[in-house]
Amino acid sequence: MANEFGKIDRIEAGTLFGRRPRAAGNNARLGGHGIEVEVPLLRLSTDQGVSGFGISQASVEVARRYLGQPLSSLLDAQARPLPAAAAIDFPLWDLLGKLRGKPVYALAAASAADIKTPLRVPCYDTSLYMNDLELASDEAGAALIASYARADYEDNHRNFKIKVGRGARHMPLEAGIRRDIAVIKAVRAAVGANASIMIDANNGYLLNIAKRVLAETADCQLFWLEEAFHEDPELYAELGRWLAAEGLNVYIADGEGWAAADLMRWAQAGLVQVLQYDIFSHSFSKWLRTGAQLDAWGARAAPHHYGRHLGNFVSGHLATAIAGFTFVEYDETSTPGLDSSAYRVEEGCVVIPEAPGFGLGLEEATFQAAVKAGGYALTL
Numbered sequence: 001m002a003n004e005f006g007k008i009d010r011i012e013a014g015t016l017f018g019r020r021p022r023a024a025g026n027n028a029r030l031g032g033h034g035i036e037v038e039v040p041l042l043r044l045s046t047d048q049g050v051s052g053f054g055i056s057q058a059s060v061e062v063a064r065r066y067l068g069q070p071l072s073s074l075l076d077a078q079a080r081p082l083p084a085a086a087a088i089d090f091p092l093w094d095l096l097g098k099l100r101g102k103p104v105y106a107l108a109a110a111s112a113a114d115i116k117t118p119l120r121v122p123c124y125d126t127s128l129y130m131n132d133l134e135l136a137s138d139e140a141g142a143a144l145i146a147s148y149a150r151a152d153y154e155d156n157h158r159n160f161k162i163k164v165g166r167g168a169r170h171m172p173l174e175a176g177i178r179r180d181i182a183v184i185k186a187v188r189a190a191v192g193a194n195a196s197i198m199i200d201a202n203n204g205y206l207l208n209i210a211k212r213v214l215a216e217t218a219d220c221q222l223f224w225l226e227e228a229f230h231e232d233p234e235l236y237a238e239l240g241r242w243l244a245a246e247g248l249n250v251y252i253a254d255g256e257g258w259a260a261a262d263l264m265r266w267a268q269a270g271l272v273q274v275l276q277y278d279i280f281s282h283s284f285s286k287w288l289r290t291g292a293q294l295d296a297w298g299a300r301a302a303p304h305h306y307g308r309h310l311g312n313f314v315s316g317h318l319a320t321a322i323a324g325f326t327f328v329e330y331d332e333t334s335t336p337g338l339d340s341s342a343y344r345v346e347e348g349c350v351v352i353p354e355a356p357g358f359g360l361g362l363e364e365a366t367f368q369a370a371v372k373a374g375g376y377a378l379t380l
């Protein structure tokens with residue numbers, strides 16, 4: 001069926017640079033994440049004059065393998081990208097949407113008939129890093145992070161994730177634990193009772209620290225604890241038992257970065273309730289397969305996304321296919337050359353345009369400058 005799509009006759013790659021509205025500070029294990037965001041883009045064009053683009057890190061050698069390929073050779077029987085096309089998965093989904101005149105979420109959905117438009121997918125503000133480390137008092141530190149949360153609330157965010165684990169590296173252990181707790185309480189007070197609040201320790205807690213922080217913030221009704229410590233089924237089982245005994249409804253979330261090979265097994269067993277494989281390194285197509293599996297087990301999906309800008313927009317297209325899709329991770333950025341004006345955040349949701357593909361635009365002159373400055377262009 002896909003033969004009518006033609007073949008790939010041009011591939012261009014270049015990196016755009018975006019900026020966050022404020023610099024992101026430390027997390028539990030790393031120093032400042034800064035203000036600049038790298039956005040490595042790849043554009044596929046067909047001999048019928050249609051093109052699609054998206055995040056891709058494909059080297060010129062890898063990209064060359066796709067040049068001249070009929071699209072049909074990269075798609076399965078349902079016209080979805082094959083694993084062999086993983087390196088160009090996002091540009092290919094965008095291209096397929098443009099060829100078929102449909103948003104990616106409609107192509108990904110099991111049944112496009114039930115989709116309510118415009119599609120609204122819950123998101124959380126992921127920008128609450130440890131920008132408070134220079135401040136001596138917990139009160140001042142907590143007030144600073146709470147002021148960021150409140151500003152992001154004014155920008156229509158309703159759900160927030162806070163970096164914790166200050167005592168793992170950047171502060172003395174006890175002082176760091178106290179600061180984490182003060183920050184969580186201040187953010188809850190700043191954003192009100194209806195917000196979902198998550199905390200992310202980037203593996204900087206121990207089991208007993210996790211228990212203490214969750215016990216002392218019980219009144220804050222946290223939604224999930226992310227990467228409390230390196231994945232360990234014994235410790236997660238104990239944390240789960242303890243949460244149940246305490247009557248705390250806090251989900252255990254994990255899976256970004258160096259995710260344990262057994263993580264899916266632990267999700268099936270209920271030890272981990274929210275899976276967070278990175279949207280780009282896992283790929284859209286693989287997330288569809290993973291999401292179907294998580295749905296079958298009653299687990300949740302919340303793809304990790306940070307520092308690539310486009311994750312704010314593309315992740316939510318999975319929500320029509322994955323029943324347990326819980327949140328888009330939203331890292332506010334603006335990138336000259338990238339037109340994302342069709343998207344908006346409204347009352348804590350990403351509102352997704354009905355435009356074909358991912359509904360994003362590229363400014364030609366800026367992209368061509370990026371292709372020349374360290375990118376590549378391949379033509380058949």
Ligand SMILES: [Mg+2]
Nearest residue numbers: 200226227256
């Ligand atoms: Mg994380």
